[in-house]
Amino acid sequence: MTPQAKAELLWERSEIERVMLNFGRALDRGDWGLYRNCLSDRIKVDFERLTGFPEIDIDADAWTLFAELALSP
Numbered sequence: 001m002t003p004q005a006k007a008e009l010l011w012e013r014s015e016i017e018r019v020m021l022n023f024g025r026a027l028d029r030g031d032w033g034l035y036r037n038c039l040s041d042r043i044k045v046d047f048e049r050l051t052g053f054p055e056i057d058i059d060a061d062a063w064t065l066f067a068e069l070a071l072s073p
Contacts, residue, residue: 030072036064 001009019038026035039060046055 027071030068032064032068035067036060039063 022034023038025031026038041060042057043060043063044055044057045063048054
């Protein structure tokens with residue numbers, strides 16, 4: 001692996017870690033703007049094992065609103 005490829009791999013890994021940390025931080029703080037920034041514009045949500053309903057494709061803004069309503073005190 002070239003030094004350039006290693007640097008790119010490390011950069012990509014750090015960006016993934018940043019998103020994962022921000023996602024958890026957003027949920028902990030109820031920071032719904034930060035939560036939304038962790039998502040792409042369309043996401044797939046799969047709670048079939050929990051609810052029995054199949055995976056859905058949903059707009060991330062709508063999902064963020066749902067999360068806010070469901071998880072806020």
